[in-house]
Amino acid sequence: MKATLTQPDCRELIDNLTGVIYTTDIRGKIEFASAGVNALTGYTPEELVGQHFSLLVEPEELQKVYDHYNSQVREATRETLLEFRCRTRTGEKKWVEQTALLLHRKDGSQGFQCFVRDISEKRDVQRQLISAKTEAEEARKMQERFLANMSHEIRTPMNGIVGMTNLLLETPLTAQQEQFAGVIRRSADNLLVIVNDILDLSKIKAGKLAIEKIAFRPQDVTANIWALFEPRIFKKGLTFSMELDPAIPASLVGDPHRLNQVLINLVGNAVKFTEKGYIKLTVAVEKQDNRSVSLLFTVTDTGIGIAAEQLPHIFDSFSQAASDITRKYGGTGLGLAICHQLLLMQGGTIEVESEPGKGTGFSFHLTYCRDSITIAATPKNKTAQDTRAAFEGKHFLVVEDNPINQQLIEHVIKKAGAQVTVADNGREAIAALEKQRFDFIVMDLQMPIMDGYETTKYLRETMGLRIPVLAMTANALKGEQVRCLEAGMNGYMSKPFDFGEFYEKVTELLESSNQTPTKPTTDPQDSSTGLFNLSLLEEIGDKDYVRDTVATLLDALPKHLEQIQRAFTEKNYNRLAFLAHKLKGTLGVFQARLLTEQLDKIEELAREQRDPGSLVPITLNLLRKLDRDLRRHDCQTFISGSRM
Numbered sequence: 001m002k003a004t005l006t007q008p009d010c011r012e013l014i015d016n017l018t019g020v021i022y023t024t025d026i027r028g029k030i031e032f033a034s035a036g037v038n039a040l041t042g043y044t045p046e047e048l049v050g051q052h053f054s055l056l057v058e059p060e061e062l063q064k065v066y067d068h069y070n071s072q073v074r075e076a077t078r079e080t081l082l083e084f085r086c087r088t089r090t091g092e093k094k095w096v097e098q099t100a101l102l103l104h105r106k107d108g109s110q111g112f113q114c115f116v117r118d119i120s121e122k123r124d125v126q127r128q129l130i131s132a133k134t135e136a137e138e139a140r141k142m143q144e145r146f147l148a149n150m151s152h153e154i155r156t157p158m159n160g161i162v163g164m165t166n167l168l169l170e171t172p173l174t175a176q177q178e179q180f181a182g183v184i185r186r187s188a189d190n191l192l193v194i195v196n197d198i199l200d201l202s203k204i205k206a207g208k209l210a211i212e213k214i215a216f217r218p219q220d221v222t223a224n225i226w227a228l229f230e231p232r233i234f235k236k237g238l239t240f241s242m243e244l245d246p247a248i249p250a251s252l253v254g255d256p257h258r259l260n261q262v263l264i265n266l267v268g269n270a271v272k273f274t275e276k277g278y279i280k281l282t283v284a285v286e287k288q289d290n291r292s293v294s295l296l297f298t299v300t301d302t303g304i305g306i307a308a309e310q311l312p313h314i315f316d317s318f319s320q321a322a323s324d325i326t327r328k329y330g331g332t333g334l335g336l337a338i339c340h341q342l343l344l345m346q347g348g349t350i351e352v353e354s355e356p357g358k359g360t361g362f363s364f365h366l367t368y369c370r371d372s373i374t375i376a377a378t379p380k381n382k383t384a385q386d387t388r389a390a391f392e393g394k395h396f397l398v399v400e401d402n403p404i405n406q407q408l409i410e411h412v413i414k415k416a417g418a419q420v421t422v423a424d425n426g427r428e429a430i431a432a433l434e435k436q437r438f439d440f441i442v443m444d445l446q447m448p449i450m451d452g453y454e455t456t457k458y459l460r461e462t463m464g465l466r467i468p469v470l471a472m473t474a475n476a477l478k479g480e481q482v483r484c485l486e487a488g489m490n491g492y493m494s495k496p497f498d499f500g501e502f503y504e505k506v507t508e509l510l511e512s513s514n515q516t517p518t519k520p521t522t523d524p525q526d527s528s529t530g531l532f533n534l535s536l537l538e539e540i541g542d543k544d545y546v547r548d549t550v551a552t553l554l555d556a557l558p559k560h561l562e563q564i565q566r567a568f569t570e571k572n573y574n575r576l577a578f579l580a581h582k583l584k585g586t587l588g589v590f591q592a593r594l595l596t597e598q599l600d601k602i603e604e605l606a607r608e609q610r611d612p613g614s615l616v617p618i619t620l621n622l623l624r625k626l627d628r629d630l631r632r633h634d635c636q637t638f639i640s641g642s643r644m
């Protein structure tokens with residue numbers, strides 16, 4: 001039996017819909033409206049019939065609505081969807097979603113059949129989500145600013161601690177004094193590793209921290225733990241024992257720094273929370289074969305213990321066993337979270353067992369590769385004596401506002417045979433540069449009055465100086481190196497700095513500045529070498545980040561080429577000078593010195609409103625060659641990871 005709906009039945013069905021249906025002629029005059037229109041707008045269907053639909057549209061939305069439906073008619077689009085604000089009889093504004101069907105009637109006329117839904121609540125939720133997202137983004141930016149400031153505030157005194165300890169170790173000491181100074185240095189090194197992790201905890205959680213694969217001696221790691229904590233344990237009157245399985249190979253391949261960090265966290269917590277009794281570290285071989293060794297590390301103590309209800313959350317960030325723990329013992333609650341993440345990144349696991357008042361035991365498992373070769377002796381760092389030939393007779397300008405760091409850097413440079421002038425800020429540095437000649441500048445970044453970025457920009461652009469500038473900063477956030485290089489600096493070092501690395505870096509930059517770029521015998525575009533050098537980018541140590549930087553340049557080069565060519569052809573010298581200057585900053589991180597010199601000349605001539613002549617075509621050819629070379633073997637070798 002076939003069921004049919006009568007006209008009254010259809011009307012009742014339409015009136016009971018959760019939305020509103022209405023029809024208009026092609027000009028927008030309402031011909032029919034369902035009963036639901038009253039709840040939405042406050043008008044009855046009878047009041048709306050014969051009225052123009054714009055009566056229900058918020059005036060500010062009218063132009064948008066008109067344009068939309070005129071376009072639908074013009075393009076003969078069958079169905080469209082539009083969100084806009086409607087206006088009710090009482091003046092209330094509501095968000096609606098309207099589906100409009102373009103009607104073609106039998107009499108040849110056209111019209112619209114519209115289905116409308118109230119989406120005010122949905123829009124409110126969207127607005128709240130957008131607001132929450134904006135607040136989250138602002139919070140993220142605030143966190144980045146906080147981390148940058150924290151990095152600077154921690155690293156600045158750490159530079160003095162590490163530097164002065166190194167100087168102390170170079171003086172005659174008794175065996176006990178040398179031992180104490182060595183513990184200070186190792187403690188500072190370990191603290192720096194932890195600071196670096198805290199600066200980017202999100203990166204740890206994302207598993208993006210680099211895990212090294214280097215040969216190391218497990219006994220050296222455990223010996224460091226003993227040397228680090230033995231004085232504190234002795235002072236508290238505790239017993240500290242270590243048991244190492246004799247089956248552990250003398251040499252393994254993995255990341256000793258991350259192992260050291262995990263052990264420092266676990267043993268450090270044990271020392272902190274144990275007032276009497278003992279602390280024990282054991283390392284046992286679980287299984288091994290010809291290629292790998294699985295080790296079980298266990299740290300147990302007789303400390304205060306952890307309540308059962310807190311154990312499931314003990315590896316969460318900013319988690320402490322109880323609220324009074326922070327007040328009594330201090331700490332951030334990050335240590336165990338970092339340990340957990342670091343172990344996961346190395347394919348390891350960690351477990352905890354504890355009973356309040358009786359103690360705690362942490363166990364973690366890690367698998368290492370066997371070392372097939374004998375660990376090579378650590379290369380000796382360059383010393384002042386090694387680099388004296390490069391330093392002697394040179395005059396250094398040290399721009400640094402911290403008195404301890406001034407004293408440290410001055411001592412390190414003078415020890416290698418060079419003269420030193422110290423400036424407290426960028427303004428003093430510029431005054432010194434105006435009075436005398438310097439061979440090298442060591443530039444702090446965060447200084448009062450005039451910071452390192454402003455100072456370098458001034459000496460490069462206003463004074464036209466090409467003196468090598470080595471940035472030295474306590475800010476270790478990702479991207480800082482690239483920002484320094486883009487500002488015109490020639491190298492970058494984080495505080496605290498290693499003396500040997502400093503001597504090596506300065507020597508390299510001095511030698512580089514003394515070399516005159518090889519000029520081509522015919523056209524520069526025929527040169528096959530020297531257009532770029534990726535070593536500065538490699539120092540960042542983040543392959544993905546560097547790959548993105550290279551890709552960004554490759555994407556931008558065609559546009560740069562087109563813009564420079566157009567400005568040159570149109571003799572728009574102001575534009576040409578701007579483009580040349582802008583491109584120089586981009587090429588700084590690629591050490592494209594030949595190109596930078598060419599762009600320097602173009603910028604200078606263009607600013608003087610003089611025709612650069614053949615310089616522009618030659619430079620454009622060099623840029624095209626740079627693009628080709630980056631896309632070919634050099635860049636591909638680098639990106640593939642063989643250089644990292």
